[in-house]
Amino acid sequence: MKIEAKFSALKNVKPHEYFVRFLFGGLVTVLAGLIAKRYGPGVGGLFLAFPAIFPATATLVEKHEKQKMHRAGLHGSRRGRSAAAVDAAGTSIGAIGLFFFAVIVWFYLPGHPAWIVLLVAGCAWFAISVLIWVIRKRI
Amino acid sequence: MTDLLLRFLFGGLIVSGFAVLGDIFRPKSFAGLFGAAPSVALATLSLTIASKGHIYAATEARSMTLGAIAFIVYASAASFLLMRYKPPALLVSSALLFLWLGGSLGLWFLLLK
Numbered sequence: 599m600k601i602e603a604k605f606s607a608l609k610n611v612k613p614h615e616y617f618v619r620f621l622f623g624g625l626v627t628v629l630a631g632l633i634a635k636r637y638g639p640g641v642g643g644l645f646l647a648f649p650a651i652f653p654a655t656a657t658l659v660e661k662h663e664k665q666k667m668h669r670a671g672l673h674g675s676r677r678g679r680s681a682a683a684v685d686a687a688g689t690s691i692g693a694i695g696l697f698f699f700a701v702i703v704w705f706y707l708p709g710h711p712a713w714i715v716l717l718v719a720g721c722a723w724f725a726i727s728v729l730i731w732v733i734r735k736r737i
Numbered sequence: 738m739t740d741l742l743l744r745f746l747f748g749g750l751i752v753s754g755f756a757v758l759g760d761i762f763r764p765k766s767f768a769g770l771f772g773a774a775p776s777v778a779l780a781t782l783s784l785t786i787a788s789k790g791h792i793y794a795a796t797e798a799r800s801m802t803l804g805a806i807a808f809i810v811y812a813s814a815a816s817f818l819l820m821r822y823k824p825p826a827l828l829v830s831s832a833l834l835f836l837w838l839g840g841s842l843g844l845w846f847l848l849l850k
């Protein structure tokens with residue numbers, strides 16, 4: 599399956615939908631900091647892998663697919679939820695990449711420049727996620 | 738207060754940036770990868786490294802591995818339930834946050850406490 603970048607899709611996202619995701623992202627980052635301050639880095643670290651915007655994204659995917667079906671004269675609820683399920687399957691693969699991101703930061707941050715470790719970990723997240731996605735598509 | 742505001746702005750920007758990437762890419766299963774981007778981690782770790790140092794941030798990353806395992810279970814369960822029973826996406830994704838919380842805290846108690 600071909601991967602495409604469709605910039606026109608951004609026209610379908612309303613300003614308040616961008617705002618909601620900004621708000622969720624900001625609040626979860628603040629929450630992670632506050633929890634680490636109160637309960638220590640052990641518990642606080644768990645929240646670095648909190649599904650921050652997944653509920654907002656899944657809801658948007660469902661809504662946009664439903665609107666597309668409405669324009670075609672169909673109800674579209676079931677189709678919208680299936681689209682959200684496919685999105686969630688991709689997210690579960692991304693979460694495997696997230697695990698390796700955390701492992702790299704955990705092992706290499708002490709004793710190495712932070713920006714290099716974060717850059718390598720970010721690239722590893724992307725490469726591992728894409729690799730698993732490609733393998734899964736081919737099976 | 739400045740620290741919290743900085744966290745809010747930095748976190749919001751990085752999370753929104755990855756969300757835009759998720760909007761752009763097709764197919765949907767590929768776009769879904771960005772739903773688990775290390776956005777909160779990048780924002781938090783950068784600020785934590787600057788204020789508390791490498792060792793403290795590495796300890797957070799160690800716990801993050803468990804949060805990520807709980808995230809894999811969370812997203813897989815959401816995908817299964819949405820595909821099999823077709824409930825509203827908001828209901829499933831919000832209700833399952835308790836599964837993520839219970840799973841990650843449970844793993845932390847078992848393995849790291």
